[in-house]
Amino acid sequence: MSDDIAFTDHDTALIDSAIELLKADNFTELSELLASHEPAEIAHLLESLPDIRRSSLWMQVPEDFKGEVLSHMGEVALLSLVGHIDQEDVVNAAVDMDTRELASVIETIPDDIGEAIRESLDYRGLRELDATLAFPEDSAGRLMHTEAVSVRADVDLETVLRYLRFRESLPDHTVGLMVVDREGHFLGELPLSMLLTCQPDILVSEAMNPDAERIRPEVDQRDLAMLFRDHNLVSVAVVDEEDKLIGRVTIDDIVDVIQDEADRQILGAAGLDAEEDMFAPVIPSARRRAVWLGINLGTAFLAAWVIGLFEATLDQVVALAVLMPIVASMGGIAGSQTLTLIIRGIALGHVSSSNTRWLAYKEVAISILNGCIWALVVGLISYLWFHEILISSVLAAAMIITLLAAALSGVAIPLLMEKTGIDPALAGSVVLTTVTDVIGFMSFLGLATLFLL
Amino acid sequence: MSDDIAFTDHDTALIDSAIELLKADNFTELSELLASHEPAEIAHLLESLPDIRRSSLWMQVPEDFKGEVLSHMGEVALLSLVGHIDQEDVVNAAVDMDTRELASVIETIPDDIGEAIRESLDYRGLRELDATLAFPEDSAGRLMHTEAVSVRADVDLETVLRYLRFRESLPDHTVGLMVVDREGHFLGELPLSMLLTCQPDILVSEAMNPDAERIRPEVDQRDLAMLFRDHNLVSVAVVDEEDKLIGRVTIDDIVDVIQDEADRQILGAAGLDAEEDMFAPVIPSARRRAVWLGINLGTAFLAAWVIGLFEATLDQVVALAVLMPIVASMGGIAGSQTLTLIIRGIALGHVSSSNTRWLAYKEVAISILNGCIWALVVGLISYLWFHEILISSVLAAAMIITLLAAALSGVAIPLLMEKTGIDPALAGSVVLTTVTDVIGFMSFLGLATLFLL
Numbered sequence: 001m002s003d004d005i006a007f008t009d010h011d012t013a014l015i016d017s018a019i020e021l022l023k024a025d026n027f028t029e030l031s032e033l034l035a036s037h038e039p040a041e042i043a044h045l046l047e048s049l050p051d052i053r054r055s056s057l058w059m060q061v062p063e064d065f066k067g068e069v070l071s072h073m074g075e076v077a078l079l080s081l082v083g084h085i086d087q088e089d090v091v092n093a094a095v096d097m098d099t100r101e102l103a104s105v106i107e108t109i110p111d112d113i114g115e116a117i118r119e120s121l122d123y124r125g126l127r128e129l130d131a132t133l134a135f136p137e138d139s140a141g142r143l144m145h146t147e148a149v150s151v152r153a154d155v156d157l158e159t160v161l162r163y164l165r166f167r168e169s170l171p172d173h174t175v176g177l178m179v180v181d182r183e184g185h186f187l188g189e190l191p192l193s194m195l196l197t198c199q200p201d202i203l204v205s206e207a208m209n210p211d212a213e214r215i216r217p218e219v220d221q222r223d224l225a226m227l228f229r230d231h232n233l234v235s236v237a238v239v240d241e242e243d244k245l246i247g248r249v250t251i252d253d254i255v256d257v258i259q260d261e262a263d264r265q266i267l268g269a270a271g272l273d274a275e276e277d278m279f280a281p282v283i284p285s286a287r288r289r290a291v292w293l294g295i296n297l298g299t300a301f302l303a304a305w306v307i308g309l310f311e312a313t314l315d316q317v318v319a320l321a322v323l324m325p326i327v328a329s330m331g332g333i334a335g336s337q338t339l340t341l342i343i344r345g346i347a348l349g350h351v352s353s354s355n356t357r358w359l360a361y362k363e364v365a366i367s368i369l370n371g372c373i374w375a376l377v378v379g380l381i382s383y384l385w386f387h388e389i390l391i392s393s394v395l396a397a398a399m400i401i402t403l404l405a406a407a408l409s410g411v412a413i414p415l416l417m418e419k420t421g422i423d424p425a426l427a428g429s430v431v432l433t434t435v436t437d438v439i440g441f442m443s444f445l446g447l448a449t450l451f452l453l
Numbered sequence: 454m455s456d457d458i459a460f461t462d463h464d465t466a467l468i469d470s471a472i473e474l475l476k477a478d479n480f481t482e483l484s485e486l487l488a489s490h491e492p493a494e495i496a497h498l499l500e501s502l503p504d505i506r507r508s509s510l511w512m513q514v515p516e517d518f519k520g521e522v523l524s525h526m527g528e529v530a531l532l533s534l535v536g537h538i539d540q541e542d543v544v545n546a547a548v549d550m551d552t553r554e555l556a557s558v559i560e561t562i563p564d565d566i567g568e569a570i571r572e573s574l575d576y577r578g579l580r581e582l583d584a585t586l587a588f589p590e591d592s593a594g595r596l597m598h599t600e601a602v603s604v605r606a607d608v609d610l611e612t613v614l615r616y617l618r619f620r621e622s623l624p625d626h627t628v629g630l631m632v633v634d635r636e637g638h639f640l641g642e643l644p645l646s647m648l649l650t651c652q653p654d655i656l657v658s659e660a661m662n663p664d665a666e667r668i669r670p671e672v673d674q675r676d677l678a679m680l681f682r683d684h685n686l687v688s689v690a691v692v693d694e695e696d697k698l699i700g701r702v703t704i705d706d707i708v709d710v711i712q713d714e715a716d717r718q719i720l721g722a723a724g725l726d727a728e729e730d731m732f733a734p735v736i737p738s739a740r741r742r743a744v745w746l747g748i749n750l751g752t753a754f755l756a757a758w759v760i761g762l763f764e765a766t767l768d769q770v771v772a773l774a775v776l777m778p779i780v781a782s783m784g785g786i787a788g789s790q791t792l793t794l795i796i797r798g799i800a801l802g803h804v805s806s807s808n809t810r811w812l813a814y815k816e817v818a819i820s821i822l823n824g825c826i827w828a829l830v831v832g833l834i835s836y837l838w839f840h841e842i843l844i845s846s847v848l849a850a851a852m853i854i855t856l857l858a859a860a861l862s863g864v865a866i867p868l869l870m871e872k873t874g875i876d877p878a879l880a881g882s883v884v885l886t887t888v889t890d891v892i893g894f895m896s897f898l899g900l901a902t903l904f905l906l
Binding site (some may be wrong): 013014047197199247282286294311329345351362366374 | 468469503620631651653681684705714723738766774782798803822826831
């Protein structure tokens with residue numbers, strides 16, 4: 001208990017102890033340490049170890065944890081672990097996974113191990129797995145538990161209480177029982193708190209909440225996360241097209257969805273995979289990152305080409321070469337502020353067709369204000385530096401033009417991408433930087449060519 | 454019900470309808486629309502309207518929703534709304550907030566309205582408010598509900614069931630009852646599922662989970678979020694230094710913590726406030742963003758100064774001016790990949806003192822690999838462009854140096870900031886860009902000066 005009280009830095013303390021025990025080859029204490037933690041914590045620990053150390057730790061994971069540990073790992077880390085451990089171990093671990101976990105693991109691991117797992121399943125398990133895999137990725141159907149407890153509306157609470165006592169257990173995160181009719185149509189939810197506080201002789205139909213939220217399995221996980229957040233839900237019923245109850249989604253999975261969505265945005269903005277493994281081996285990591293560097297090299301050469309158009313100007317006024325990165329850099333910064341805000345607004349459902357014009361107006365107004373302020377500042381500083389009023393004026397004018405273009409592209413790029421189905425969190429920043437670089441260099445050097453030569 | 458089924462794009466549909474009704478001055482339908490939604494959805498809607506439209510919508514919010522609506526709004530949006538509506542309205546709304554909500558609202562709104570709210574509270578309310586405000590910001594104490602239902606360990610389940618029926622209601626998100634001894638010490642949790650499925654004649658002490666997690670109110674919210682995630686919790690007991698039960702934290706608040714933390718990282722990386730209001734008025738928004746632009750202007754001038762050191766070189770070889778942004782740009786991109794990964798790793802508890810050396814080694818190895826590959830590519834392309842083998846070699850060498858420096862600073866900057874208490878999510882990218890710009894320009898132009906002149 002004192003262990004839980006001293007909870008701060010919980011996770012990194014586990015990492016440090018585990019690494020120490022691994023280094024000392026003290027496997028007895030290591031397996032004791034692991035046995036006293038949750039599978040999710042062990043998965044987190046595995047992800048915090050370098051690739052090569054993971055298989056030695058894996059061997060000390062308690063057998064009955066292994067399924068849950070695998071199902072909690074990120075895609076890239078899972079794939080690398082599975083490559084280093086006994087295939088049979090993975091197949092055995094799969095037995096302890098529920099269908100949802102199994103579906104997500106099987107989509108990640110190599111096909112041959114997936115096939116071995118499928119062969120180990122019984123007919124019912126296989127059918128459930130295929131039913132889950134049939135739902136689109138990132139849909140509610142993939143998160144759905146099928147073991148919801150349902151009761152009929154026309155019985156009294158006393159009967160429900162007797163039934164539960166006979167049942168002997170309830171699934172995790174059960175805060176209510178699903179109420180269905182004879183054909184399985186979802187009628188509402190009977191909160192456990194009502195079951196416990198109402199008189200036992202009233203009917204389920206009188207105590208239940210008939211307006212309980214219900215969703216279809218095709219609903220996107222992110223929309224589902226908003227529903228949970230806005231309605232303070234712990235679980236929600238999933239129904240088919242005939243309104244028949246087919247399962248429920250619980251909040252512990254929604255917490256993961258919110259976390260994954262944040263990862264996708266944070267890592268995606270730097271061109272990293274949402275499932276990126278911090279301790280992945282060097283070669284595949286380098287390869288994954290090289291793609292992003294390559295794309296950015298393309299835009300850097302584009303900017304260089306724009307500069308190249310003004311070689312003659314630069315040759316005459318070398319001060320321009322010194323000052324030109326300032327305009328492009330400020331454009332990039334201002335543009336990425338707008339871009340980040342709009343992408344986040346889209347993700348959180350703040351941006352709709354009827355408020356984008358206001359948004360664009362506001363961003364443009366901000367950029368004009370800030371453009372004028374910083375144009376004055378850079379104009380002044382560059383004048384004190386080079387004592388060339390014309391260069392300073394051109395720099396100031398280019399700053400205003402570039403910040404304005406940055407605001408417009410910061411609004412337009414994510415909205416256009418969203419419409420055409422490109423993920424702005426991934427591709428937005430490259431496109432934006434390209435625009436701000438090109439306009440930044442072009443306006444500064446172009447105006448300089450017009451007025452200075 | 455059909456309304457919930459067609460759930461996709463839920464939030465933006467509400468925004469569109471509300472804006473249409475606002476434009477048509479159709480306040481009757483508008484207030485009906487609002488009454489059929491949750492307070493959290495209305496808060497979200499208010500945040501999705503431009504500043505000037507918010508007060509007209511606010512007037513149509515059902516009176517009994519107003520407290521919850523205010524408590525769900527982001528800081529900046531709340532502050533702007535409160536500035537536009539009747540102060541009395543805010544004071545009246547405060548009556549419907551629980552202590553936790555009130556504490557967070559009172560810290561945001563202007564002091565005079567806060568004072569008016571305090572005056573409207575009774576002695577007990579005021580004492581509870583001050584007790585909550587005494588906990589550090591972002592601690593579990595600020596999230597804690599004080600109305601947990603507790604039972605004694607030495608009674609049987611039948612007695613508990615009778616007590617609950619007498620009590621007539623349970624707080625939201627109750628999945629278990631807190632078990633305490635005569636002095637109020639926390640002994641464990643009695644899950645409702647055990648209460649419902651065990652035989653009524655057994656004792657609470659036999660059915661309860663004595664290992665249920667408990668935390669102290671000082672625990673940081675982010676650590677708490679990890680605990681909830683790793684242990685699949687719905688609620689957790691909060692105890693004081695004597696292990697006495699003082700409240701509980703529920704998962705609906707943890708969902709908000711995870712969301713806020715993601716906002717902090719995503720918006721912070723662009724120098725935006727975590728509570729930034731998308732539709733805030735132009736002037737204050739421009740002012741908030743100007744700070745970030747000003748800081749970045751400083752780093753841009755620093756880079757310009759570095760370039761200025763090599764004015765003589767640039768004057769002789771103008772091709773250098775064309776190519777120099779490529780090195781700095783690639784350094785910035787590669788560095789921000791490392792930086793993003795490390796910041797995310799710190800936030801999710803993957804980085805500890807014992808694995809940072811591995812991490813640094815891996816990032817350096819990746820940067821050398823990618824440095825060599827892209828050095829070759831830029832060398833080749835620049836040779837095809839300018840036919841100057843020396844310039845191309847200098848460019849390639851500068852690329853390797855800059856990517857290496859980018860990796861080292863991408864690891865070192867967030868770790869050093871974390872140690873000195875600076876938030877790397879906010880300040881990391883500016884410092885990193887400064888380093889990569891300076892090293893990028895310095896290595897390229899420096900090597901060029903050495904070998905070309």
